[in-house]
Amino acid sequence: MRRRLFSWTAVSSAKAPSPRRGEGWGEGARPPRKISGAEHPHPTLSLQGEGFQAATKKTRCRLISRSRTMRLRPSVPLPLALALAGCGGIQTIGGREGRDAALINDLFTLFCIVTGIFFAAIMAFLFAAYWRRRGWRADRMPEEDVALEAPSRERFLKVGLFLWTGAVIGGLMGLAIASFFTDRGLAHPNGDNKPVVSIELTGNQWWWDAKYHFHDPSRDFRTANELHIPLGAATYILLKANDVIHSFWVPNLAGKQDLIPGHTNDIVLVPTKPGHYRGQCAEYCGLQHAHMALDIVVDTPADYQRWVARQQQTAQAPADPQAKAGYVYFMNKQCSACHTVAGTPAGGQVAPDLTHVASRATIAAGTLPNTPGSLHAWVADPQGVKPGNNMPYIGLNADELHAVVAYLETLK
Amino acid sequence: MDPPSRHSFLRTALLLPLLLAACDREQRDMAGQPKAETAAFVAKGDPRAAEYENNAFHIAQGQRLFAWMNCSGCHSHGGGGMGPPLMDGKWRYGGKMEDIVASILYGRPNGMPDWRNKITEQQAWELAAYVRSLSGQSRKDAVGARTEEMAVTPPQSLESTERNLVAEKPLSPPGEPQ
Numbered sequence: 001m002r003r004r005l006f007s008w009t010a011v012s013s014a015k016a017p018s019p020r021r022g023e024g025w026g027e028g029a030r031p032p033r034k035i036s037g038a039e040h041p042h043p044t045l046s047l048q049g050e051g052f053q054a055a056t057k058k059t060r061c062r063l064i065s066r067s068r069t070m071r072l073r074p075s076v077p078l079p080l081a082l083a084l085a086g087c088g089g090i091q092t093i094g095g096r097e098g099r100d101a102a103l104i105n106d107l108f109t110l111f112c113i114v115t116g117i118f119f120a121a122i123m124a125f126l127f128a129a130y131w132r133r134r135g136w137r138a139d140r141m142p143e144e145d146v147a148l149e150a151p152s153r154e155r156f157l158k159v160g161l162f163l164w165t166g167a168v169i170g171g172l173m174g175l176a177i178a179s180f181f182t183d184r185g186l187a188h189p190n191g192d193n194k195p196v197v198s199i200e201l202t203g204n205q206w207w208w209d210a211k212y213h214f215h216d217p218s219r220d221f222r223t224a225n226e227l228h229i230p231l232g233a234a235t236y237i238l239l240k241a242n243d244v245i246h247s248f249w250v251p252n253l254a255g256k257q258d259l260i261p262g263h264t265n266d267i268v269l270v271p272t273k274p275g276h277y278r279g280q281c282a283e284y285c286g287l288q289h290a291h292m293a294l295d296i297v298v299d300t301p302a303d304y305q306r307w308v309a310r311q312q313q314t315a316q317a318p319a320d321p322q323a324k325a326g327y328v329y330f331m332n333k334q335c336s337a338c339h340t341v342a343g344t345p346a347g348g349q350v351a352p353d354l355t356h357v358a359s360r361a362t363i364a365a366g367t368l369p370n371t372p373g374s375l376h377a378w379v380a381d382p383q384g385v386k387p388g389n390n391m392p393y394i395g396l397n398a399d400e401l402h403a404v405v406a407y408l409e410t411l412k
Numbered sequence: 413m414d415p416p417s418r419h420s421f422l423r424t425a426l427l428l429p430l431l432l433a434a435c436d437r438e439q440r441d442m443a444g445q446p447k448a449e450t451a452a453f454v455a456k457g458d459p460r461a462a463e464y465e466n467n468a469f470h471i472a473q474g475q476r477l478f479a480w481m482n483c484s485g486c487h488s489h490g491g492g493g494m495g496p497p498l499m500d501g502k503w504r505y506g507g508k509m510e511d512i513v514a515s516i517l518y519g520r521p522n523g524m525p526d527w528r529n530k531i532t533e534q535q536a537w538e539l540a541a542y543v544r545s546l547s548g549q550s551r552k553d554a555v556g557a558r559t560e561e562m563a564v565t566p567p568q569s570l571e572s573t574e575r576n577l578v579a580e581k582p583l584s585p586p587g588e589p590q
Contacts, residue, residue, distance in 0.1 A: 243476075337481070337530040350480040388440070390476070392532045 091251055091278035097298070098253030099270040100186055107182040114171050121167075186255075195236035195268060197229060203239070203246030203259035205285060206292040206389060207352055207365040212308070221311045222340065224352030226295040226360045230304040231274050239265040247283035250296050256282045271298040278366065287388035293366025314343025315355050318410045326407025329400050334392070341411065351391065358412045364389070375405045440469045461509035464537040465544060466554045474542025475556060477535055486523065490546040495523060498546045507547075512540035 096102040202209040211222050229235040239248055241259040248267060249256040257267040279294035299307060318327050327344075330336060336346035342355040357363070360370055367386050368374035377384070380401050382391040396404065464470045478484070486495030496504065505515050516536045519526035527536065545555045545568055555568040 333529050334532055390473075392535055394532060 090276055091280065093251045095252030095277075097271055097273040097275060097277065098250075099272060100254035100268075101252055102272065103182050103185045104255060107178055110178050111175060114175060118168070118171060195234040197233065197235040198238070199227065199229075199235060200238045200240065201227075201248065201259070203241040203243075203248070203281065203285070203292075205243050206281070206288040206386075208292070208294050209242075209352065212311070219312055221308075221342070221355075222353040223311060223356065223360075225293075225362065225365045226297065228297045228299050228304055228307045229269060229271060230301045231271055231298050233270070233301070235269045235271075237267050237269065239267065244285050245283050246281045246285050246292070248279065248294075249282035250277055250279035250294070252277045253296065253298075258283060274298045274300055276361070280366075288386055291365060291367045291386050291389075293362070295361050295366065297361075310359070311356055315341045315411055318407055320406070322403050322406040323410050324407075325399075326403035326405070329396075329404055330407055334394055335404070338391075354408065354411055356411055358409050372405060372409060375408055376401060379404055379408075439467060456508070456510055458510050458513075460537055464541045465509055465549075466551045467541065468554045468556070470538045471541045471545050471550060471554055472556050473535075474538035474540070474545075477531065477539050478542055481527070481531065481539075483539070498543050501547055507544070507549075509537070509540050509544065512543050513537055516540060 094105065096105050198213045200211040200213060202211075208225050208227075209222070210224060210227055211220060213220055237248070239257055239259040240263075241261045243261065245261070246259040247256050248259060250269070253269050253271055254267060257265050259265060275298055277296045277298065279296055281289055281292035281294075283289075285292065297307075318324050330339075330341070331345050336344075336348060338348035338351035340347050340349065340353045340355065342353070346354075358370070362368060363370050363374055363378055364382075364386050368378065379394075380396065381393060382389060383393050486493055487498050490499040491497050492499075496502075501507070503511065505511055505520055513536050515524060516531075516539055517526060517528050517533070531539070541550070544550055548568075550568075552569055557567045557569045
């Protein structure tokens with residue numbers, strides 16, 4: 001914008017000097033008319049000057065070509081389109097797959113629309129004022145006409161001011177009321193119904209430890225980095241942290257909630273659409289904060305019951321010789337000091353529960369897909385895959401590595 | 413204003429290297445590739461002793477492992493219980509890094525289990541660095557200002573150095589004058 005105006009002034013000041021140049025050529029929206037406003041009441045007359053015509057011709061060409069490039073320049077719509085492309089999928093703030101997320105999204109949309117209308121109105125007034133200030137209406141109008149028009153204009157402005165004030169008050173009240181009802185909705189996400197699932201989720205550097213609690217404690221089980229929750233029911237999640245502050249955030253389902261050491265928080269999820277979603281730690285928690293993701297699977301109630309029944313089973317004994325060798329290594333070496341495999345002597349509590357590790361979608365808190373290749377990479381050199389995490393380099397030889405991975409693959 | 417004299421330049425140049433001394437405090441050797449198996453005979457003067465002892469990251473990791481491996485079950489939080497206290501300056505089997513690593517990896521009579529196949533060698537060195545810090549042997553700028561659990565003692569970085577009684581040689585056998 002600035003460059004365009006500048007080039008225009010440069011050209012025309014060289015060719016068509018004018019007595020009113022000092023009064024703001026540069027900022028005029030329609031400069032050809034302004035230039036000779038004093039000498040020529042009818043702006044068209046000003047185009048008669050020879051030098052000026054030359055100047056405007058050049059300028060007009062330039063203006064046209066500029067505006068055409070403006071219209072075609074991809075730098076504006078392209079990033080916008082890319083940004084919108086990010087809205088969708090398993091982790092998006094635009095998601096509406098949970099009751100909380102839908103409520104917040106509705107409120108956000110309402111805010112965008114209302115504030116957008118007011119923004120457009122203010123911009124329209126601003127440009128109208130700008131237009132009038134620079135316009136030729138006042139210049140052309142005889143003095144007596146201006147005086148005659150004054151009372152009606154006064155009334156018009158008065159009514160306009162009242163209308164505008166009313167619109168602002170009404171808009172703000174509307175937004176406040178909408179916020180209130182959204183807030184009430186979030187506070188009672190499932191009416192008076194008791195949550196049917198209870199999960200204790202503990203944040204660690206840098207993984208999620210989940211304990212599913214049942215009325216009968218013998219049915220409790222522990223898993224890591226992947227939660228399954230039933231569709232349409234309320235899931236109560238108790239949030240704790242072992243080391244530093246983390247934050248639980250599954251944008252498709254609900255807002256954020258922090259996990260704080262020495263303190264318990266909670267959140268209730270009410271998913272409304274089955275699917276696989278991704279959560280992410282949303283509070284910077286150290287070196288591998290970015291690799292602290294969480295898979296959330298919303299199952300139909302029947303699928304959920306099947307999954308729970310599966311998780312409650314202890315690990316099956318390996319059958320093939322390689323997996324058996326892996327079992328022996330796992331139980332007798334460093335693995336079992338930190339990891340638990342239910343139904344075996346391995347009972348470490350400080351690392352992810354591996355009882356059903358092969359049934360999960362990812363390993364290392366969403367760092368890698370759960371494939372044999374990833375498992376080999378992870379077991380061989382965890383510090384290479386996720387530097388700084390608390391699984392040490394063990395130094396297995398090739399046979400031991402293959403055996404341990406073969407054993408892990410049996411933990412379905 | 414007088415131009416700075418040559419002496420002040422010289423003084424600054426001499427003082428600047430002192431800043432570098434602060435640089436080795438938190439080198440994070442996360443890959444932790446074990447060196448050749450030496451722990452069987454943890455040699456006196458093992459270079460790893462210096463590497464781990466005054467390193468903030470290793471001391472912090474040792475503190476975490478101290479809780480994770482339930483060292484407190486016997487040693488309490490350094491005050492001792494079923495096992496000997498670790499906060500005083502008395503060491504039955506030597507108080508150097510190498511001695512502590514050997515105690516951790518190979519165990520000692522009357523209760524100290526061997527942790528050879530439970531933790532890695534690097535973790536044993538990290539634990540030893542933390543154990544040394546319990547009796548105030550570590551540099552004050554390397555120990556942590558916060559603990560991993562609810563603490564009943566002041567932060568190590570604020571502890572006085574009164575307990576800094578380094579007993580280099582093992583306690584005399586019973587009967588001998590101390």
